[in-house]
Amino acid sequence: MAGRIEDYAIIGDLEAAALVGRDGAIDWLCMPRFDSPACFASLLGSEDNGQWWISPADRRPCNRRSYRGDTLVLESVWETVGGAVKLIDFMPPRGEVPQIVRIVEGLSGQVHMRGELKLRFDNGRIVPWTRAMDSSTVSAVAGPDSAFLRCDRGVRMSDSKTCTTLDFSVSAGQRIAFVLGWSPSHVAAMPDVDTEAAMEKTLEFWRRWTAKCRYEGPWRDVVMRSLITLKALTYAPTGGIVAAATTSLPEYIGGDRNWDYRFCWLRDSTFTLSCLLRSGYREEAVAWKDWLVRAVAGEPSDLQPLYGVAGQRRLVETPAWWLPGYEGSQPVRFGNAAVDQLQLDVYGEVLNTVYSAVRAGVPIDRHVWSLMASFMQYLEKHWEEPDAGFWEVRGPRRHFVHSKIMSWVAADRALRLARVAGQRNSTERWRAMRREIRDEVCRQGWDDELGYFVQSYGSRRIDASALLLPRLGFLPPDDRRVLGTVEAVRRLDHHGFLRRYSVDDGGQDQVDGMSCGEGTFLACSLWYADALAMTGRQDEARAVFERVLAVRNDVGLLAEEWDPVARRQLGNTPQAFSHVALVNTAFALHGTRNQPRRSSGTR
Structure with a gap:
């Protein structure tokens, strides 16, 4: 057993x-x-x-x-x-x-x-x-x-x-x-x-x-173990980094949310690049960027949310009928059907990763700029469409706020890259697109009565992905809407940890048509710590961070989720997203340890 x-x-x-x-x-x-x-x-x-x-x-x-x-x-x-x-x-x-x-x-x-x-x-x-x-x-x-x-x-x-x-x-x-x-x-x-x-x-x-690590703040042993784990999940021949080493470990024991995570997600790209560059691992960061560019090369309409370690695109999801599943959690899946979903946020992730690399002095070939420009041409025509969103819901497409914000990120980073590349032919259109998206999100994604950004247009759900707003630069940390959203996210608290998004009155998660519940998503708790630190609440941020550190296993590893009631890890393991978030939060808290509280003025 x-x-x-x-x-x-x-x-x-x-x-x-x-x-x-x-x-x-x-x-x-x-x-x-x-x-x-x-x-x-x-x-x-x-x-x-x-x-x-x-x-x-x-x-x-x-x-x-x-x-x-x-x-x-x-x-x-x-x-x-x-x-x-x-x-x-x-x-x-x-x-x-x-x-x-x-x-x-x-x-x-x-x-x-x-x-x-x-x-x-x-x-x-x-x-x-x-x-x-x-x-x-x-x-x-x-x-x-x-x-x-x-x-x-x-x-x-x-x-x-x-x-x-x-x-x-x-x-x-x-x-x-x-x-x-x-x-x-x-x-x-x-x-x-x-x-x-x-x-x-x-x-x-x-x-x-490990001798190359630049992190010298508190929690160094913790950060080092997370970086080693991230390196262990790197496919050295190509530079691709898998989301986890496993498939089909359940997000809920006995449930059907059992996915194959042995692939590379574009959504992880900016967080991962930042983590590697800040920690001193430039070679790995460049290899990850190069994998990304090779994987996404081609028609913009063919962009996928995830790829294989060699950049392969066909990752057909099939059930393994001969395996009963972890503690009876079925089905066991090999491959991942999310590869065929429309997830508009990944265009913003790719552009944000390339821009972050440029800011760090990583050279970008001219053909990469042409590829990014082609992505923008596609996104200009399609950003207004509904999609499957950040959490890859397997249900009807919706106008997810995070996807719209990442389209804004795409336009914003394209404008910045254009200045660096000396390519200004499309900048007026992108500037107009950026302004239009921001206006729409602040009009349809913000609920003034509720006091927070909702998960999708017309919904009342709270979504932890909204914690990324200030990090992405969509609004400043002291904006009243950011402060209101950070405060509202506390309602996702489950025994000290955050769920991904709000659940119905019965405690069951119905967002993608599946009737199972799930544990708390560890990266969300770490994003919460980041948001608290950015809004001047450092002591609270450290308390959240150290709560996450306390649920690592005896050798310092984190899975995707934590069940605070049964007190056990859930989901695929070890999870790159959890460890990347941990390293980035350690840098954020170390960098803000002596900063004064920021003002909470409105804009």
Whole structure:
């Protein structure tokens, strides 16, 4: 049975990632990259859908675990009657093939250890043909996939058609290593691995990378772990950053909001670029910008909300009928149908990201300006249309206020970019468009009786995305409408955390036609902290921020949501959006710690 979402730590090699539970089980792994079919999928089913566990024979959770310093090398420690043992898990930087290395180290006494390897290719569905190559190597193959397991001498391995069993003992000072690798079945590579050298190489890689961090304020350890997590979710060959390492972890236990997040969202782009640049990771920021430009190249009408890690567009959503889902939450989905939605806000996100890069001194080729101009030509004709909005609702299109504001952002950033590029042919039209959008939003999106910006024209809903208004520059932080909206957002509070938007009287969320509730959205609470800081309420902002920090798991990771009643994480994990928001909020609070309260005048 899978653990709670917060029971998992991540290891990765910047092309793929595995989730390791407190019990020493790897319950999720896609090979050879984030969006490949899973070969361990017990997270969404049972052990028979793929798992690899190693632990003391009684299989209880470890006593404690942590990453080794500022790295992605995980260490789990068990203390037993017979002695203590440490399990070291990591994925070396990608070489010839992707690999997981697991080293069992005896700390004291002698501990009897066991393990089971159940490989299941094609998202936990296909049992491979498994055979022993020699006394220390097992090979598995099915269709396009093959894998091998190598272990040190002294480990008794027994094989059945469905499982490889490991049985061994470890004494104080002894280290026993295991290597699991994947390769295409027509290659079937099984390179020799010096596990000690691989560990030192991995540690050195992360130490060099984390040494570049520029953040020196309070919460540095927290910020560093979030940045490491963001790096772990980066697909190094292209620079794309996936939203999470998993698919179909539910936003509500037993509900149907179970989406595939192993792709790259344009909506994350500006937040991510800002996070990386402010933290000192210019190389990663440039790679992310370059991925973005390549992905969106083409006809403006074909712009998608999300793309694959290589920029691929076809991400067809299909249900996995053979997987029962995390704690029975169905359906399990691979692919994401949001790829076909009209989400007008993403045009503003792309232009805002390019403008932010230019402001930071990142060079932009002339053809990029031409691409941005073509986006504006499309948006000029379509910004008045209803769309699916920020939250990707699967229901009727609406005139979402955030989408209109992001169209205003597109026009505003296009004007600024035009000045830099010396292209002024369309500036009068864009200036008029910017003015028209602002007037319309302030007329139809602002409800003077309610005293806040609503979610969509004609609605009374409060939406946490309105907290982004001052950050986007649509209105200044001390505008009475911003202050009123920030105050109104408090009604989304659920035991100290914010929901995404208001719910009906029954507590059920009906915005997209689904009858399930959900937890609180962690990024929304962090946006609230940002808005509080920008409006001069620093003490309240810090309290909100530290409340979010308190719900990270034992190794500093955040999923998408938090259930403050059941006190557990929900949604896909680890969530890039949550960690990006955390880093940006830490910068915002550190930067405002000595600033005086701003005036609350009206405009």
